[in-house]
Amino acid sequence: MLTPTHLVAGQTAYLAVCVASGNPPAPNEALVALGAAMLPDLDSRQSYIGRLVPPLSTWIGTRFGHRTLTHSLAAQVVALIIAWWLIPTGYFIALAAGWISHSVADMMTRSGVCWFWPSLARCVLPGNPRYRMEVLGHGELWFLSIMVLLGLVLMPLAQRAEGTTGLIRSAIGDIATARRDFDADKGRLAFTLTLRGRDNLSYADVSGTYSVIGPWREDGFLIATSGGPRSSCGSTACDWYAAHADLTRAGAQTTTSFELRAEVTSAEAIRTALAPLAADEIYLLGTFIAPESKAALPTVAISGDEVTLFYATPPMLDAWSTRALTAVELTVQARHAPGVDPGQLGPIGPAAPTIDPRIMRWLE
Template sequence: MLTPTHLLFAQSAYLTTCVVAAHPPAPEEAAVALLGATLPDLDSRASYIGRILRLTSDLIERYFGHRSFTHSLLVQLIAGGLAVWLLPDGYGLALMAGWVSHSWADMMTPGGVSWFWPSRIRCVLPGNPDFRMELGKGGEMGFMLVMTLLGVVMMPLAATGKGTTGLLRGALGDMEMVRREYDQYQGGYLFSVQITGKDNRTSADISGTYSVQGPWRDAGLILDTPDGPRSLCPSSACQWYSAHAGLNRGEPIKTSTVSVSAGLLAVSELRERVSELTQAGEVFLLGTAQAEGVKAQPPTLEVTTDTLTFAYAAPAILEPFQGRTLRNADLTIQVRHSPDIALPAASRAPIQARNEDIPALLERWLK
């Protein structure tokens, strides 16, 4: 096949592989895929790369022949293993997408490829010679057009980073699938969810796209909305009802945590630590503590008697607690930040237990 055909096929193969592998494409990787598409023709002195690396090409063609050694499955497996091991994430995938696509394209020509080298058997695709493509003829031109259209379709699909499974889940709009996908990748990416649904209390339409704060119970999500956090699930058990939902994966992140375990914990101390961590990224509170006279703020703060349960609560949840003390605090401060940012050692240190033994006469007056 002509070199432009191989390059077009390589790009379409790379983008298709990105869709399947849930790997967002990058221009640098696309360039590596183009390089991979030219490497098999090292066994031909007449090829572009053969003219550049003339000595290497001459040796390979002399001892192995054209469309044999460098086009073979054996060499592709060895090169693929080395590429995945030695190259950064994504570059090995791009290199092999281009390399393998070259062999498959050459199988569609009358001459075929010695894909099972060192066996001399030539592999062709399809088996009927009438449907194979002659060099530079109408069949190859049609194939180039199809590859161009395939690349146009695959580019936006690959850019979502969802993978085939994620795209199918998004198309189905099933909330259970959305939650399963979120659980699989949470902590490594920012997420938003595109929903069609209504408010369970007012029946108002709430369709739109919202950032995800975290999971809610077994089947739902907590969303960040202009009116505050809202729980979303496919039933009336939460604040918002989802008729159709699709999860969107955003920027990669790193999730760090700071543990808090204290018999007595001044909220001012907790707020001070949270304020330090907020400078690095988004901060959320999880866990339990005890305090009297606290009003619930579902879904991120639930109250049972004097037990408070924090569920991916933003730092603003602490504002009504100014001047208060929490008892039996067992909390986790979660920080979602850029992978390039390292939290200061002091801010990552756990808040240790203090004053575990509270006098019985004083305990009832602690608020």
């Protein structure tokens, strides 16, 4: 086969292994797959890679012959065992997919490959020579076209990085299963959730794709919508009922957590302490005491004088802009790109002098 056909077949094989293994495809790995797809033709001086290193190519071709050593299972096994210990998993996948795809593609030609070299027996696919391909013939052109189309189909599946089992689970669309997948990777990846479902109160259709803020109870999600955060699960115990849920990895993301404690402070002091953080998203989880507060479910819950924040954003603190907050115990989640320094919390100042609203109403 010609080099372009091997390059396309190598890329398609790499994407297929990425889909099966859950390894997200990367440009550097794709380049390794391209190189590996050309590597076996080192035994031919007429090949593209052979012309790059003619002395080595001439020596291999003269000593061992074409489609023997470099195309053989023995060479692949030895090289890949060594590579397994020396290079990252993604590069190993690219090397194996590109190299093995070359041998398999050459088996589909009339001359076949000495895959079990040093045996000179030629391995071919299929056994009937009528269905094997001629170099630059119609069969190779059809094969090239099929590989291109298959690669286009595999690319979006590979980018999901879910593996074969994950893709099957996504097709089923069970939200409890999606939640288990989320729990396994939370803190290091960002996610989106594609829903088919309805509002539990209005019965309005809420189908769409939403960014995942965090978990909700045992088997649901807290998601970002145009109307604010909403909880979604497989029952009526949340805002939205999800008949079908497909969790998708939206890219690498690191979560760094900070503890924020104060006996007495204010919302403005907390906002000032959060200001130095260099993060794409900041969420607050925890409790403080602020009498006569109002709930804003699902992110703000009230029990007596105690306020519980659940993935609340800093602007939500404006509801207590003129209030003193006591017994503050918050966890701050800063979500940012991997390798980016999110900074540190600033100093937490005391609350500005205020009059307790329970007294203020007697002064008005």
